Structure formats: C-alpha cells, structure tokens
C-alpha cells in the first residue's frame with residue numbers, strides 16, 4: 001500500500017506551534033490529545049542523535065531490510081541524548097507538557113525502522129485501564145498523567161516514511177473507539193465492529209491525523225492518545241527517539257532493582273543534571289508481577 005497520496009490535513013484548529021506558543025500547544029494536547037512544536041532542537045544536535053541511534057541500535061548495520069528495532073533504555077546508552085537535558089528550550093517545553101517545574105526522567109526510547117518495515121498496530125500506551133496490580137514494566141511506568149509521547153522523528157515524520165499517526169480526541173477517559181470500530185477488551189487497541197478483537201493495523205480509521213514533521217520538531221501526545229506508525233516505504237531508514245518525564249516526587253515504587261546500566265548512567269550523568277535522575281528507576285522489561293501468573 002502506498003501512502004504518498006496522504007496530505008497534511010486541515011483540522012480546523014491549529015496543532016503546530018512554535019517554542020513561543022507552548023501554552024497554546026499544551027492547550028491543544030488537552031483539547032485534542034496531541035500537538036507538534038516546531039524547531040525544538042538545533043540541527044547539529046539532531047545530526048548527532050541520528051548517529052547515536054544508529055550506533056546504539058544497529059552498530060554494524062546488520063538489522064536488515066524490512067526490520068525495525070526499539071530500544072527501551074536508550075538514555076542509559078547514549079550520552080548524546082543527555083545533551084537534550086541541557087538544551088533549555090527543550091526543557092522549558094517539557095516542564096509545560098509534564099505540568100511540573102521539577103522533572104524526573106521516567107523512560108526513554110529510540111526506534112530504528114528500516115526500509116520495508118511494517119505498519120504498527122493502533123494502541124494507547126496508557127496502562128491504567130485495568131486496576132490490577134502491575135504485571136509488567138509498562139504497568140509501572142505508564143499509569144501516570146504525564147504525556148506518553150514526547151518524540152522526535154529525527155529523520156522526519158511522513159506517511160510514506162514510517163511516520164506517526166494519532167487519532168484526534170482519543171485521549172479522553174470515556175473514549176469508545178473510532179466510528180465503525182470497538183475497543184479491544186483491555187481497551188489497549190480497537191478493531192472493526194463485528195470482527196475478532198485483535199488490535200487494528202490500517203489507516204482507514206475515522207479521526208486519523210497523519211503527522212508531518214521535520215527532524216528538529218517535537219511530537220507530543222497525551223497519556224492515553226491512540227497512535228500508530230505507517231510502514232516505511234521509502235529507501236531511507238526512519239529514526240526516532242524520545243525522553244519521557246514525570247513530575248519529581250511522584251511515588252512510583254518500581255518493583256525491580258536498578259540495572260547495572262541504569263546505575264552507570266546515574267553515576268556518569270553530569271552533576272548539574274543529577275536532580276533529574278535521583279528518582280530514575282530504569283526499566284526491566286523482563287519483570288513480571290504476581291498477577292501475570294493467573
């Protein structure tokens with residue numbers, strides 16, 4: 001399927017903002033579940049990030065055509081992304097989006113999608129739909145009211161190039177799914193009414209907003225916003241990375257010990273950035289809570 005016919009939509013409200021319009025951007029996230037902020041990072045840093053994502057995720061270029069890879073503790077392995085924490089325009093924006101003056105690093109990620117890589121299943125990152133005790137790391141890290149997406153598509157976001165798509169207004173608590181679809185039983189995804197409850201893959205969804213961004217732009221979406229990624233159908237790798245924050249002092253009680261790489265990261269980060277990692281818990285993607293057994 002070719003998505004080159006998809007154009008930037010006119011939604012009838014602004015959803016692209018400059019760094020001088022952060023309050024309006026946050027109002028858009030609250031009203032519609034997403035926003036784009038233009039030119040948040042300098043080009044030189046974006047070029048360094050591109051090299052770092054490649055170096056950490058696929059140093060030998062061995063991943064191969066059609067494959068993608070997600071790194072879930074990128075910040076522990078990439079001193080380059082620490083430079084974002086020193087870039088005040090970026091940090092000012094994150095304080096607005098996380099609605100807090102004092103921030104802790106919640107999690108980080110980088111994704112590499114080679115040419116030919118598949119589209120992504122529609123999903124919400126929010127893990128608070130169920131009130132069960134946490135069964136995995138996502139349940140621990142993704143149950144707070146902070147934005148889920150604070151992404152940089154550092155090779156750009158475009159429907160032909162594995163770009164991001166969101167569903168406008170899907171971030172509200174009582175959202176029931178797009179017209180013609182119903183939520184899966186765990187509410188993590190949706191499927192066409194009357195079909196098996198498997199998360200939907202496809203771009204025929206009412207309310208879909210394809211996001212077009214340049215490499216220095218930030219994509220923000222709310223904790224519950226449903227999103228997907230187009231397949232990569234151009235002959236260039238697609239790279240993205242992001243750091244997510246939570247307000248400092250938020251009790252998380254992560255049940256796993258800090259990994260060796262998390263401890264090394266906390267030790268190595270420059271002194272003036274240490275307040276942002278005092279409450280960093282890292283991530284253990286192999287951790288399973290008791291409730292997962294039953």
Ligand SMILES: O=C(O)CCC(=O)C(=O)O
Pocket residue numbers: 111120125162163164227228229240
């Ligand atoms: O691969 C992408 O662009 C989207 C990633 C994503 O949706 C996620 O990590 O939750």
